[in-house]
Amino acid sequence: MAVATVANQSRNMNMNRNNTPYEFESFTTFDLFNFESYTHRYPKLVEFVKGYFSTKQHLFNPLKSLYDPFIQGTTNADGKKTYTDFYQWYTEKNPTFGSHENLYIPEYEIALVQMCRDLLFVHSRNKYILSNNARRKINNLRKTKKNNIITHANINTLISNNEKNSKSLIPKDIITKTYGKTKINNTSNREILELFNFIESTLPSELKSSNDAYIYKNFIKILYHFLRIMSFHSESKSESKLPKNLIINERSFTNYFLAFPLLLYPTYMQIDFKITLLLSASPIINFRLTNRYRFVHDNNSPPFDEIFHDVLFHGINSHYYDILLNKTISTNDIFSEMNKFIKLLQPHFDYDEKDASLYVELENNKQLVITNEPEQELTNIIIMSNNQCMVCYCLLLFMFIHETRSVELTKYLFIKNQVYQLTIEDIINNIEIAGHPGNILGNLLLIFSEQDENKAVDKFKFLKNIDCANVFINFVRLLFSLKEQILKI
Numbered sequence: 001m002a003v004a005t006v007a008n009q010s011r012n013m014n015m016n017r018n019n020t021p022y023e024f025e026s027f028t029t030f031d032l033f034n035f036e037s038y039t040h041r042y043p044k045l046v047e048f049v050k051g052y053f054s055t056k057q058h059l060f061n062p063l064k065s066l067y068d069p070f071i072q073g074t075t076n077a078d079g080k081k082t083y084t085d086f087y088q089w090y091t092e093k094n095p096t097f098g099s100h101e102n103l104y105i106p107e108y109e110i111a112l113v114q115m116c117r118d119l120l121f122v123h124s125r126n127k128y129i130l131s132n133n134a135r136r137k138i139n140n141l142r143k144t145k146k147n148n149i150i151t152h153a154n155i156n157t158l159i160s161n162n163e164k165n166s167k168s169l170i171p172k173d174i175i176t177k178t179y180g181k182t183k184i185n186n187t188s189n190r191e192i193l194e195l196f197n198f199i200e201s202t203l204p205s206e207l208k209s210s211n212d213a214y215i216y217k218n219f220i221k222i223l224y225h226f227l228r229i230m231s232f233h234s235e236s237k238s239e240s241k242l243p244k245n246l247i248i249n250e251r252s253f254t255n256y257f258l259a260f261p262l263l264l265y266p267t268y269m270q271i272d273f274k275i276t277l278l279l280s281a282s283p284i285i286n287f288r289l290t291n292r293y294r295f296v297h298d299n300n301s302p303p304f305d306e307i308f309h310d311v312l313f314h315g316i317n318s319h320y321y322d323i324l325l326n327k328t329i330s331t332n333d334i335f336s337e338m339n340k341f342i343k344l345l346q347p348h349f350d351y352d353e354k355d356a357s358l359y360v361e362l363e364n365n366k367q368l369v370i371t372n373e374p375e376q377e378l379t380n381i382i383i384m385s386n387n388q389c390m391v392c393y394c395l396l397l398f399m400f401i402h403e404t405r406s407v408e409l410t411k412y413l414f415i416k417n418q419v420y421q422l423t424i425e426d427i428i429n430n431i432e433i434a435g436h437p438g439n440i441l442g443n444l445l446l447i448f449s450e451q452d453e454n455k456a457v458d459k460f461k462f463l464k465n466i467d468c469a470n471v472f473i474n475f476v477r478l479l480f481s482l483k484e485q486i487l488k489i
Contacts, residue, residue, distance in 0.1 A: 131293030233303035
């Protein structure tokens with residue numbers, strides 16, 4: 001009887017624990033954060049973080065992303081954005097287009113201070129930051145519960161279901177960590193402290209005025225360790241697709257990207273379509289820096305996957321790094337030409353972000369066109385504003401440059417099709433993209449679909465009402481009007 005009683009008590013305790021509320025995420029505010037526990041060993045790091053966030057206390061939270069004006073532009077008094085001339089900035093920084101190893105880039109401040117902030121939170125809380133996938137499911141679970149309480153049992157069920165249904169076959173211990181159930185282990189704890197030591201050694205002091213953390217080789221080292229820690233040291237599904245000489249350890253990673261022809265520039269905020277085009281005119285490549293598992297398209301992926309996806313996947317299209325690695329053309333030559341190409345087209349895609357019409361959804365019976373074609377009925381047809389037209393052209397150029405290659409634009413529009421008088425039927429039947437034979441119109445116009453993974457329609461609501469065929473034929477007309485200038489480039 002005594003044994004049975006003990007067993008029942010144990011079972012009851014387990015049930016009680018499973019039914020207690022599960023606090024899945026909480027972050028100490030700036031004023032209450034225990035900086036003092038780090039000040040003795042890392043005084044410069046603490047001063048760096050406190051100094052930056054003292055006037056931005058609401059952003060002292062690992063779920064908040066800082067805006068980076070170098071990449072994302074500055075807003076003028078009239079509300080119009082001005083963007084960095086990335087090619088000019090790069091040529092002034094590295095006029096010989098040589099090694100990046102010792103370049104001093106103070107613009108890295110925003111990425112660095114966010115990494116320091118997030119490492120402080122992970123170390124002080126002794127657990128990883130909840131993944132977006134987990135947060136989304138927990139929020140959905142909360143909506144289905146009458147009492148709005150998430151219990152340990154609910155979370156355990158989510159973990160079990162997620163493990164069974166995971167498309168990417170993420171191991172259970174990784175799924176568990178993404179739900180905040182697992183504390184950081186001794187290895188990660190030690191690595192965070194070692195990274196703090198390295199950052200501390202690179203920050204300015206009374207004897208050293210320069211911020212060596214902004215020297216490229218040091219920043220890349222910090223970046224590697226940050227991504228490794230925040231990825232739980234898990235083996236990414238992308239690792240099998242990496243170049244043979246890129247193994248995920250510090251030496252291989254740093255050596256690979258120090259020899260890489262492009263300069264890495266991470267931002268926490270994901271950049272928009274226009275900035276993607278502007279960056280393609282320079283040897284600077286952006287990727288999303290994140291402190292937790294997030295969706296990369298349909299997969300819940302570790303932070304390391306962002307660099308693989310944005311740099312080593314799309315970078316082949318947008319920045320030709322495979323050609324540059326093979327040294328079949330110089331970095332200076334290719335981006336001198338790309339800069340001219342983007343500058344030529346920029347007046348046609350540089351829309352004004354403050355134009356409210358870009359974000360308004362029209363009535364279903366209205367249809368937006370760029371030009372009124374003779375065969376179109378005038379009923380319910382509205383001619384687009386200039387800014388709406390430029391958004392459409394921006395998105396199509398994004399599809400060409402980010403998803404394919406800009407050279408395909410000239411190859412298939414100007415060489416394969418020798419005459420200007422193209423109909424929609426001509427375009428559908430005669431234009432194809434290398435490796436993707438068939439309907440170029442269908443491939444490119446996916447960007448205007450509500451199902452497209454780039455989610456342009458979520459931002460620009462007016463796109464739900466556009467005549468896609470009309471947009472594309474006018475895009476082709478624009479390119480042919482610039483044909484001679486493009487072919488010279």
